[in-house]
Amino acid sequence: MRTLQSLKKSNQELSTREKGNAGEDKAVSFLVSRGYEILARNYRIRTGEIDIVASQGDTIVFVEVKSLPHGNIEILSHELNSIKQKKIIKTSKSYLQNHRQYSNRFIRYDVLAIDVPGLDPVHHIVNAFSE
Secondary structure, X not given: OOOHHHHHHHHHHHXXXXXXXXXXXXXXXXXXXXXXXXXXXXXXXXXXXXXXXXXXXXXXXXXXXXXXXXXXXXXXXXXXXXXXXXXXXXHHHHHHHHOHHHOOOEEEEEEEXXXXXXXXXXXXXXXXXXX
């Protein structure tokens, strides 16, 4: 039997997941409106995940989406620490190994900050980090 506390926790987790999905949907719309082709969403391996894999010209763009409606630049910076960046880079290498048709393309790591107070509704940080 589930307790009231466990039901509340499940609802909060679902709510967080739904908010994350809404942020990713907004990010996809933003990218498509700027001519990007979406290759994959939520590409996962055991050690990491990439929210969006997109293509723009001869560049494959690995996009991390952060929805921070109550956040700021400092929180965004904390969320994208070196450990998170290394996981994204490792996951991107796995994606490229599994999709060899992109082996001759340039790669880039972008961040889309969604609904961060004081920034545009979708704040695009191009080439946010590198290996």
